[in-house]
Amino acid sequence: MSASVRECLQLQLLEMEMLLSMFPNKEDMVINGVNLLSIVRRYLEGRYESLPPSIDFYVFVKIEDLKEKAELHVSLPHTYPTMEPQLFVRSTALDKLQHNDLNKCLAAYITSLDRGELCITNAIQWLTDNISSYVEKSKHINGNGAALKTCSTTFHRMWIYSHHIYRQELRKKILDCAKRLNLTGFCLTGKPGVICVEGEKDHCEEFWRDIRYPNWKHISCKHTESIDVTDAMDSLRLFQFFEELIFEAHGDYGLRNDYHMDLGQFFDYLRKHQSEHIFQILFGIEGKF
Template sequence: MSASIRECLELQLLEMEMLFSMFPNKEDIILDDAKFVPSIRNYVEGIQHTLPPFVGYTVFVKTEDEKVKAEMHVSLPHSYPTKEPQLFVRSDSLEKQQHNDLNKGLSSFISSLDRGDLCIMNAVQWLKDNLPSYIQNIKHNTEPESDLKRLPTFHRMWIYSHHIYRQELKKKILDCAKCLNLSGFCLTGKPGIICVEGEKDHCEEFWRDIRYPNWKHISCKHAETIEVTGTIDNLRLFTSFEELIFAAHGDYGLRNDYHMDLGQFFDYLKQHQSEHIFQILFGIEGRS
């Protein structure tokens, strides 16, 4: 098994080299972590014996006339190309339904290819060729707006992670929540807890963005949905989105592997009428 994984990782390295030559500008292809390549190379050469993390990167694609831009997020399992890659495309030029249709079309195209063959460059070309048709689809399907605006749906998500340490990940969580007008918090350390509340579509977009490409040990433990009759803000338990840092215990060197004081966290939940969530998150009753 390890031999076939090693062969797959060799092919992944080869494909990345081809992509870098295909996209010479640094801003056109961005790795999720710059350590991916040396870690994989060390494993392939037998210097490293533990499996490297999954490869993840983003390719920024433009149509031939450069009028439409899209970003294709790529996540590769260790056994790619014998298994399909995980791909997700976003574009400011597309509406929600067109995003769904485009990603379904791309997924169908990838499924039609022979497993064992590298396919990211094929996916890039497919995107360049087909992206304009989805833009046209928006124009054809546009209908006059109804006099009655659709009422938004309020949503609150309680997300549990084994830990949240990395500075760039914390920044991504904070930036994404603020960009989508979500309130709530991110409890960093071990465990890591995230709460977001706001419009349902925005919460789901946040959840999709932060867990991509393959964040292990993260799950949505509980979600609440309410039809809005007044305003979204009247349903919020939190006034903004903030990072929580409580007293910690345990410090194991460079990893900063510390556990948050859950008593303080329980008090914080009580202050925001959410103490019942403690048992949902941890399986035990909370105490100050």
């Protein structure tokens, strides 16, 4: 891989260390992917052959005069900071119009900055300084602070099983598609592979159409769960964000034939997210790890 990409990844690690010092509490900053930063370090040290997954994380920013926080989702391309980061803000305090306006203005602000300079702290400061004005507009439009309601919709969760998930471009497509559709869940890479997505039913079904065509043969949707809702559906989510899971217990991920996911670790992960019942549905055996 070119030296420029390695230099960019080194800068990304420096910025991540700075952000972790700014947000030491786990509830304020969440990195997607198990041991992601250590994998990037191993790659830079020459101990990890494949290009590591993109650094992807959430920062939770306090909204003035409100108890809740806004979620700033950050995805760093391998060539950031020479390339713009992917940023997206969401908050239950904002209606759809203000969500769109806020994200457009944040994108415009990032575009105005010099490329080659680290800018995530700038984005966080901009969001901290500006989000309250968008919240106030939402309150005014929706009746002076009345609780925001969403239209009646269907909350949906899909459990997808694949023989394996290895290819970097496929993993990126899964992550990008889930984030674009505001879906939470996970993608377990390796052999076998498992994907869970949850959110609006139409979005889940669009995700399923997008990732499985045109030629992904060894994949099936094993189980679905649905419930009609009239309020915000975030309380129904089992997962806070969409993340890539990489369990390293069995072999080197860079060697496909030598890598098998750790079922015990996966069962523990499901149990932490109140989903251990799905283990038998996916694998046909009861989890007793």
